[in-house]
Amino acid sequence: MSVTDRIVNYLKNGEFASANLTDFYQLTTGAALTDMEGWATTGNMVLRGKGTETYGIMAGWRYILPAIADMRYDDAFIDWAQQLTNSLGQPKLDAGYLNRLRGLPLPITIDAIPDGSVIFPGPLARITGPALATKWVDTAINDITRRGISVATKVARLVWASGGKLALADNSMRRSGDVLGLMVGDICNAMGMPTSNMAVAQANGTKPAGTMDHWFLSLKVVQYYDAYPQANPLDRTTRIDALVYAYRSFIQANPADGALLLDLAPLEEGLEAAIIALQQTAPHNYAVRNDSGNLGTSAVYIRTKLDKAGLGQIRILLSGGLRAVNIFNLVEEGRPFFGAGIGEYFQPHAETKSKGPHEAPVNTEIVTKFGSGTSPSGKMYNSIKISDEPAKASRGGKLDLWVLTDPDAEGREARI
Structure with a gap:
């Protein structure tokens, strides 16, 4: 169907x-x-x-x-x-x-x-x-x-704002739910934007887009501390080890086409753990994703650290309340990111509710x-x-x- x-x-x-x-x-x-x-x-x-x-x-x-x-x-x-x-x-x-x-x-x-x-x-x-x-x-x-x-206009705005240069993906299903979630995924697919909505991908024979979530990452970190009860979560090295454990677990299950979420911990720790895991496992076609903080500044910081670690092939994804106006500004500023996940923006009137620069309703x-x-x-x-x-x-x-x-x-x- x-x-x-x-x-x-x-x-x-x-x-x-x-x-x-x-x-x-x-x-x-x-x-x-x-x-x-x-x-x-x-x-x-x-x-x-x-x-x-x-x-x-x-x-x-x-x-x-x-x-x-x-x-x-x-x-x-x-x-x-x-x-x-x-x-x-x-x-x-x-x-x-x-x-x-x-x-x-x-x-x-x-x-x-x-x-x-x-x-x-x-x-x-x-x-x-x-x-x-x-x-x-x-x-x-x-x-x-x-x-x-509302949905179709926002897709058009996003594509225009990105200049057609970014990999944009609909990640809104968990926030939209019911028929609106299906409509968002279906309209995005019809307009050429990938979606994480598996029902849409299955029905249309397309590849779903997706990374990893905070829930998974938190659970794997808890598993690490359960396996090593003497580990001290107040110790920075231990926290990084726990994240490396979580990232390696994901990469082993998904050796190609994945992305590691960085912001369960402070960005510096999350990125350091991701770099270690990526160097140890060398997965194919991978990215890292930042979901919080100053996304433009963080993209520059992440790119610098990845390149210094010899991971120039690892791409950067951004997410977290992004609207078309944010995408436009990030592109205009020349921020080094490959793509973005769009979620709450597809909610009715969300274009006017988020913090930051004004976007016309x-x-x-x-x-x-x-x-x-x-x-x-x-x-x-x-x-x-x-x-x-x-x-x-x-x-x-x-x-x-x-x-x-x-x-x-x-x-x-x-x-x-």
């Missing part, structure tokens, strides 16, 4: 299993739409602009379209809704209305900007169908597209607005919103979206 299919199945059994993943007003206002069943409506899905965002990359339709196909008002949801009462002690909603919804499909048509497209504030999709359907699905759709846009503020309604006789009505707040008011004129294409391809631009 492909990762995309796995995510789709997850959504079908989770977020899209029932039409209840939305706000209560969708149910209460729907009760007043039963006399408009012959009407077709259009909702415009729009990416809002705040003036601080840059470009975005569209992603998410590959999961949404197949997952939403079987969305229904399921029995458990209808049974729950029938138990709701108002302040008069009466049923909140008419039983006949709710029973008509039971098992009712949500037939809609979606015309959208394809995944992988560069996007800016403006229209993303047009959702057309019966009134009871189009207004119900936007919450579930918006949730997944927000996640997809990824724009994922999506709203779905009523666009038009077509009566049973075929007459179309357009709608505008008049508001005292200019940002919320509809703008006059047609809403245009320009999609840039390959200049060498036929049809250099298309307008929706």
Whole structure:
């Protein structure tokens, strides 16, 4: 099973299993739409602009379209809704209305900007169908597209920031979990970034990327002290011996294509132990990874020590809260590192939460607005919103979206 299919199945059994993943007003206002069943409506899905965002990359339709196909008002949801009462002690909603919804499909048509497209504030999709359907699905759709846009945009930022010169890898699965973790790995893989997510690697026939973790290193150090009860952890030489023991254990199990984590101890001790272990074992295609402290300064220090020890072939990986802006600065400063592991950056809004230089937020503020309604006789009505707040008011004129294409391809631009 492909990762995309796995995510789709997850959504079908989770977020899209029932039409209840939305706000209560969708149910209460729907009760007043039963006399408009012959009407077709259009909702415009729009990416809002705040003036601080840059470009975005569209992603998410590959999961949404197949997952939403079987969305229904399921029995458990209808049974729950029938138990709701108002302040008069009466049923909140008419039983006949709710029973008509039971098992009712949500037939809609979606015309959208394809995944992988560069996007800016403006229209993303047009959702057309019966009134009871189009207004119900936007919450579930918006949730997944927000996640997809966030991840894909960050991958694009990272590749740009690295100048295409670094080995970047997604290491976010433990932090993301569930469907977001799969989406991150799947989108990274689709955009050419390796991932440590084994489900993604297995499904796509790619090699997973990964190094070692603090948990493993800590456990092996404990094992060393258990084997040598007279060893004194307050003694620097003993601490280095314990780390050498841990590193050698990993190298023996992984004689090629590995990386040694340096920051379980102070960097000087971790690096000294790694150098000893690397000199003793001579593994193939290895690196060392620093996950804390001043990563730029430490990269220079590590490179100097490795070269002095005759280990010029050992490469340097950096990790630890890295964002695109950090990668850009490290490259601009000429820091001697080969690649980076990216983890928490793929969490929603993490680009603005980490310490350090400012990075513009990824724009994922999506709203779905009523666009038009077509009566049973075929007459179309357009709608505008008049508001005292200019940002919320509809703008006059047609809403245009320009999609840039390959200049060498036929049809250099298309307008929706």
